[in-house]
Every structure is written in C-alpha cells, then in structure tokens.
Amino acid sequence: RVKREGRGGYRFFSEELNISSARRVRMEAWMRNALANEGFMLHYQPKQELSTGRITGMEALVRWPTEEGMIAPGEFIPLAEDTGLINPLGRWILNRALSDAVQVARAVGYPLQIAVNLSMRQFQRPGLSELVQQAIERSGIDPSLVELEITESMVVERVDEAISTMRSLRELGVQLAIDDFGTGYSSMAYLRNFPVNTLKIDQTFVRDLVSEDSNASIIEAVIGLGRGLGMQVVAEGVETALQRRLLEQAGCHVGQGYYIGYPVPLNELIELLKHAKAKNS
Ligand code: C2E
Ligand code: MG
Numbered sequence: 001r002v003k004r005e006g007r008g009g010y011r012f013f014s015e016e017l018n019i020s021s022a023r024r025v026r027m028e029a030w031m032r033n034a035l036a037n038e039g040f041m042l043h044y045q046p047k048q049e050l051s052t053g054r055i056t057g058m059e060a061l062v063r064w065p066t067e068e069g070m071i072a073p074g075e076f077i078p079l080a081e082d083t084g085l086i087n088p089l090g091r092w093i094l095n096r097a098l099s100d101a102v103q104v105a106r107a108v109g110y111p112l113q114i115a116v117n118l119s120m121r122q123f124q125r126p127g128l129s130e131l132v133q134q135a136i137e138r139s140g141i142d143p144s145l146v147e148l149e150i151t152e153s154m155v156v157e158r159v160d161e162a163i164s165t166m167r168s169l170r171e172l173g174v175q176l177a178i179d180d181f182g183t184g185y186s187s188m189a190y191l192r193n194f195p196v197n198t199l200k201i202d203q204t205f206v207r208d209l210v211s212e213d214s215n216a217s218i219i220e221a222v223i224g225l226g227r228g229l230g231m232q233v234v235a236e237g238v239e240t241a242l243q244r245r246l247l248e249q250a251g252c253h254v255g256q257g258y259y260i261g262y263p264v265p266l267n268e269l270i271e272l273l274k275h276a277k278a279k280n281s
C-alpha cells in the first residue's frame with residue numbers, strides 16, 4: 001500500500017495495528033537509534049485564517065526518514081506509545097517545535113502559533129506540565145502562542161484527571177485543542193467542562209463536504225457548537241477551493257490542508273511565509 005502525501009510522500013509497510021512482531025522489534029531498535037542520533041524530523045503545516053487568508057500558525061508533524069523511506073507517524077507513534085519511547089520522542093518534539101517557532105517568528109518578522117500533538121501516554125504521564133514549562137523556558141516562546149492538541153479519546157476516560165491535567169496546562173498560559181473532533185466517543189456533553197480553546201474538525205467531515213448533504217449539516221452543527229462555546233474552530237484536510245469557501249461561509253475560523261499548504265521542512269515554511277507576506281503588503 002502506498003500513500004502519497006505531497007512532497008513528504010511516504011509508505012505504509014503494513015496495516016497500522018497489525019505490524020509483524022519481527023518488524024516491531026526491528027523498528028524499536030531503529031527508533032532508539034534515531035532518538036540518539038537526531039534521526040527524526042519535524043515538518044510544519046501552515047494554518048490559515050479563512051476570513052483574511054493570513055497564515056497565522058502551523059502544526060508540527062513528526063517525520064521519520066529511514067533507509068526504507070519515510071515511515072508514517074500512524075505506524076510508529078503507536079509503537080512508540082507501546083514501548084514508552086514516546087516519552088523521550090515527545091520531549092524532543094516539544095522542544096524542537098517551540099524553538100523552531102521562535103526561529104520562524106524571527107525570520108518572518110511576526111509571531112505565529114505553534115500546534116503540537118500529544119499522544120495518550122504523554123498526556124496521562126505525571127510531569128507533563130513541567131515538561132511543557134521547560135520547553136517554553138528553553139525556547140523563550142510566548143506561551144499563548146503554543147497550542148497542544150489532544151484527542152477526544154484521551155479525555156473521555158478518567159474525565160476528572162483529564163480535566164485537572166488540562167487545567168494545569170492552561171495555567172502555563174498555553175492553548176488546548178481537541179484534534180480529530182467528531183471521530184471519537186462524542187464528548188459533546190462534557191465539552192463545555194473542558195478548558196479547551198479550539199476544536200479541530202476531523203478531515204473525514206471535510207472530505208465529503210461537497211458531495212454529501214449530511215456532512216455539510218454535521219460540519220455546520222460542529223462549527224456552531226464550537227462557536228457557541230466560544231472556541232476557535234479549525235477544519236483539517238482542506239483540499240479544494242470549494243471546501244475552503246464552504247467552510248468560510250459556515251463560519252469556520254481556520255483552515256488547514258493540502259489546498260492551503262503541505263507539511264514541509266522548516267526552511268521551506270519560512271520561504272513560504274516570506275513569500276506570502278511580500279504578496280500581502
Ligand atoms: P493529525 O494530528 O490529525 O494530523 C493531520 C494529518 O493529516 C497529518 O498526517 C497531515 O499530514 C495530514 N493532512 C494534512 N492536510 C491534509 C489534507 O489536505 N488531506 C489529507 N488526506 N491529509 C492531510 P500525518 O503527518 O501522517 O500524521 C498522522 C497523525 O499522526 C496525526 O494526525 C497525529 O495524530 C499523529 N502525529 C503526527 N505527528 C505527531 C507528533 O509529533 N506527535 C504525536 N503524538 N502524534 C503525531
Ligand atoms: Mg493534530
């Protein structure tokens with residue numbers, strides 16, 4: 001199975017949840033090696049404010065180039081979770097993403113928001129907020145520019161603990177987003193108890209926005225829900241001009257997707273932002 005992802009094209013070697021045990025053992029060893037030798041990298045995907053067309057932020061997406069090609073995070077993040085390697089990897093991702101964001105702001109002359117994905121194990125591990133605090137201090141970033149993405153599945157279990165973790169993160173001054181919203185157990189009832197700033201509508205709803213009326217109404221409902229709760233609403237997986245326009249008309253604040261920009265290495269993102277800035281001024 002080959003999956004294309006623009007420039008960052010990569011391969012899936014096996015079904016996500018069904019990797020052979022020999023491969024798992026090999027991958028774990030490779031992963032340790034990659035951690036010790038700066039073998040992972042981050043790509044950044046721009047996020048665009050739909051009403052103005054301005055790129056106001058970016059999401060860090062981890063990449064793992066190996067001799068077999070790029071291995072997708074959908075394959076190695078679950079393995080990193082199982083083996084505990086997500087802890088050092090996640091720490092590296094946080095530190096790198098925040099310091100890269102400071103570098104981007106310097107290079108383009110204005111601050112951008114940086115979104116970083118957290119995995120379940122990272123979210124549930126004691127000491128997360130200390131880790132985030134350290135990354136903020138080391139990078140010197142304004143914490144209000146940092147957004148941490150968590151998924152519904154992380155917060156529907158052990159709700160009270162999850163809320164207290166979210167609160168301690170918010171006390172650092174960072175923002176919180178619910179990623180892939182609409183795919184998990186619906187936490188609609190809980191949603192207003194979560195100290196969350198942003199809802200990211202899952203790309204499956206965006207994909208069929210044009211062809212299926214039911215999806216258009218779901219998306220409109222989710223946008224209304226998020227806005228009604230005073231949240232920022234982000235749509236992921238925006239691949240066409242029509243999707244972008246419909247989302248903007250429905251009141252979605254921010255778009256992210258191949259139509260707006262692919263995930264790219266840091267230097268390419270900086271070039272893209274400089275170009276966009278020159279065009280707008
Ligand atoms: P996610 O956080 O929901 O990220 C969005 C995924 O959709 C990314 O896949 C991105 O490359 C892809 N994407 C962006 N625009 C489009 C589009 O227009 N169309 C389509 N079809 N796809 C688009 P990616 O990079 O393979 O990441 C997959 C998932 O792996 C992420 O989903 C996230 O859950 C996880 N992940 C990625 N990076 C990290 C990381 O640094 N830490 C953790 N814990 N998880 C990560
Ligand atoms: Mg995400």
Ligand code: MG
Nearest residue numbers: 179180200236
């Ligand atoms: Mg997502």
Ligand code: MG
Nearest residue numbers: 179180202203
């Ligand atoms: Mg996703």
